[in-house]
Amino acid sequence: MSELRDAAGLRILIVGASSGIGHAVARRAAARGATVAVAARRVELLTELAESIGGTAFELDVQDAKAIEKVVPQAVESLGGSVDAVLFTSTVVPFAYIEDTDVATWLHAYAVNALGANYVLRASLPHLSEDGVVLITSSREVGRPRAGVAAYDASKAALDEILNAWRSEHPDLSLIRVGMGPTEDTEILRGADRDLLEELFKSWVEHGQLPAQMSELDDVANTLVSLVTAAYANPSVVPEIVQLSPRIRKRPSKEETGS
Incomplete structure (x- = not known):
């Protein structure tokens, strides 16, 4: 199958692209023809990515509203002064039982997952092209x-209400909220306490909250790019709320594989 080029000519800003889903989306968007600017905290990884896809990189901590106000216009300028799509994929998942979740952890989750997305959207709004699209990743689990993920879940629920307010006050905005399901190779467990994770995994299995399989990273990235290209190409329709879930595929039996 030949490579899709349906994003050719689109100017896309991806926030949260140093690893995981944002990183994969940047690669897929560029492969499908888009001009891409990327922003995140880990600038070394970001610069390497930008060089590999012919894009531009900007260091950005989405907890810093003033930095967002400064960096977003710079990124837009690198794209030619306007942007056709902004994707916000930054997220933090603090793992802790709710009684052990301290104030700093709650504030950090809300600052990145909810307020960070809000301020990036606000800073991007004046620079969107006529049919411009904003895609923000949330959680399928809201x-x-x-x-073990109370701060994450609560911050994503808050994000959903923030996006509802944006739709109410800006009905002309093409705003896509994507509930992300379990996805491979996202670094979501980076730095987490392994003993705690073992306990949590057991709980999730017992309550049927852990799927047998996870979605593949490239498939998720391609789906997000496709949502953007479809919304941009069909500006009278907004796919407002999309949920991504792993497709649980039947594993071949020993008889089928001949082993």
């Missing part, structure tokens, strides 16, 4: 909380 309303279905699991043990």
